[in-house]
Amino acid sequence: MKIYDISMKICYEMPVYKGREAKRPVMKVESDFTSSSVYESKITMNMHTGTHVDSALHMLPEGTTIDTLPLEKVITKCKVFDLQHVTGGISEEHLKEKDIVEGDFILLKTKNSYLDILENEFIFVDKTGASYLEQKKIKGVGIDSLGIERAQPEHETHKILLGADIVILEGLNLRDIEEDEYLLVAAPINVIGAEAAPARAVLIKEV
Amino acid sequence: MKIYDISMKICYEMPVYKGREAKRPVMKVESDFTSSSVYESKITMNMHTGTHVDSALHMLPEGTTIDTLPLEKVITKCKVFDLQHVTGGISEEHLKEKDIVEGDFILLKTKNSYLDILENEFIFVDKTGASYLEQKKIKGVGIDSLGIERAQPEHETHKILLGADIVILEGLNLRDIEEDEYLLVAAPINVIGAEAAPARAVLIKEV
Numbered sequence: 001m002k003i004y005d006i007s008m009k010i011c012y013e014m015p016v017y018k019g020r021e022a023k024r025p026v027m028k029v030e031s032d033f034t035s036s037s038v039y040e041s042k043i044t045m046n047m048h049t050g051t052h053v054d055s056a057l058h059m060l061p062e063g064t065t066i067d068t069l070p071l072e073k074v075i076t077k078c079k080v081f082d083l084q085h086v087t088g089g090i091s092e093e094h095l096k097e098k099d100i101v102e103g104d105f106i107l108l109k110t111k112n113s114y115l116d117i118l119e120n121e122f123i124f125v126d127k128t129g130a131s132y133l134e135q136k137k138i139k140g141v142g143i144d145s146l147g148i149e150r151a152q153p154e155h156e157t158h159k160i161l162l163g164a165d166i167v168i169l170e171g172l173n174l175r176d177i178e179e180d181e182y183l184l185v186a187a188p189i190n191v192i193g194a195e196a197a198p199a200r201a202v203l204i205k206e207v
Numbered sequence: 208m209k210i211y212d213i214s215m216k217i218c219y220e221m222p223v224y225k226g227r228e229a230k231r232p233v234m235k236v237e238s239d240f241t242s243s244s245v246y247e248s249k250i251t252m253n254m255h256t257g258t259h260v261d262s263a264l265h266m267l268p269e270g271t272t273i274d275t276l277p278l279e280k281v282i283t284k285c286k287v288f289d290l291q292h293v294t295g296g297i298s299e300e301h302l303k304e305k306d307i308v309e310g311d312f313i314l315l316k317t318k319n320s321y322l323d324i325l326e327n328e329f330i331f332v333d334k335t336g337a338s339y340l341e342q343k344k345i346k347g348v349g350i351d352s353l354g355i356e357r358a359q360p361e362h363e364t365h366k367i368l369l370g371a372d373i374v375i376l377e378g379l380n381l382r383d384i385e386e387d388e389y390l391l392v393a394a395p396i397n398v399i400g401a402e403a404a405p406a407r408a409v410l411i412k413e414v
Contacts, residue, residue, distance in 0.1 A: 001282075003278045003279060003282050005278055005394075005397075007396075007397050008397070009274065009397050009399050010396060010397055010398045010399060011398070011399035011400070022237075025398075027398065027400070027401065030229075030253065033268045037266075037361075037362060038265060038266060038362065039264050039265055039266070039268075039270075039402045040253060040254065040255065040265070040402065040403075041253075041254050041401055041402060042251060042252060042253045042254065043251070043252060043254065043398060043401070044249060044250070044251040045249060045250060046237065046247060046248075046249045047247065047248050047249065047250065048247065050396075050397075051396075057246050058245060058246055058247070059244075059245060059246070061240045061246075063246075067216065071210045071212055071409060072210060075208075075210050075392075075409065075411070154244075155244060155245065185282075185392050185394075185409075187212075187392075187407040187409055188407060189214070189217060189257075189258075189396065189405050189406070189407050190212075190214050190215070190216050190217055190257075190407060191217045191218070191232075191234065191250060192216050192217060192218035193218070193234070194234065194248055194250070195246045195247065195248060196247075196248075198396050199396070199407065200394040200395060200396050200397060200406065200407075202278060202282065202392075202394055204282070
């Protein structure tokens with residue numbers, strides 16, 4: 001069994017959505033060995049920090065919360081697709097070239113895994129791509145950007161996917177991952193009532 | 208493939224170590240649909256909230272941090288042992304009755320999974336039990352309490368285990384789990400420099 005870590009490191013200096021200061025996680029040491037016999041810290045973080053799973057409430061007022069997510073949706077076979085040639089938005093045209101069938105969980109590997117563009121001009125899935133994935137009735141989609149969309153003021157990509165009960169997994173690091181099939185494990189911490197939650201996502205390959 | 212969620216729910220009302228108010232996670236909504244087109248929240252939580260993995264720095268000044276944990280240590284076969292008959296501390300005598308060999312990751316199911324005792328008189332592993340596990344050279348140990356020890360002012364159980372590079376997984380919920388072997392997945396979120404971090408722990412059984 002070979003394990004691939006596809007998660008981002010969580011620290012103050014990490015890339016955050018649009019580089020916004022309020023999105024940075026803040027760690028605080030609550031006790032250390034100068035004053036205590038134990039070392040303990042706490043973290044304050046936005047639910048969309050680093051690698052995380054979105055739930056429908058993120059974009060839809062009547063949407064579901066992350067604690068209702070069936071784990072079978074995020075612990076499942078997945079297909080990694082290499083889309084490093086794409087500039088800007090991943091569209092229907094790009095996705096049509098890939099072997100996507102009903103029930104798939106797909107991970108999109110883009111230039112984001114290599115270039116320092118996560119806070120601004122990152123590669124995303126445009127609304128035509130989202131509609132195509134909805135038609136294909138996939139189970140979920142992951143991407144190596146902190147948001148699956150940008151530059152679409154109506155958030156059509158999120159709304160199409162979440163409205164179709166398709167899991168969105170964001171903030172992946174796919175640098176070391178080749179186009180292939182794997183077992184994905186991306187179960188988020190179980191924060192009751194939240195619209196999203198961080199996950200330590202991994203890929204597992206039987207060898 | 209059958210998936211068992213063995214994690215605690217994270218919310219303000221959840222059991223916390225010794226019932227301390229400062230240990231309660233606090234969720235805050237940062238934007239909702241009354242003032243924004245998206246719903247986003249943040250969480251402030253102690254690293255030892257709910258289901259989590261301890262690293263050596265929690266008890267040892269020169270100890271390792273959670274980001275150095277090899278994932279092979281927490282994504283691994285495991286054995287669940289039923290110790291519901293134990294009152295107070297789990298000792299060497301209790302553990303000797305179980306089939307524990309070098310390299311095992313063991314999960315200890317106790318009365319904690321059923322009784323409302325997590326904040327005070329929870330079942331724990333005493334220092335004789337910890338020494339036995341050190342001798343056996345296990346890989347890791349998980350328990351259904353928020354701390355693997357209590358009532359040992361020198362924290363011997365933590366120090367023995369962490370000093371021997373044995374992973375400690377705390378805050379499990381083993382109510383629905385039978386004594387058996389499973390694949391454990393308990394990878395913590397990758398908080399750089401932290402002494403512990405939350406994980407969504409699951410057991411997987413091939414069926």
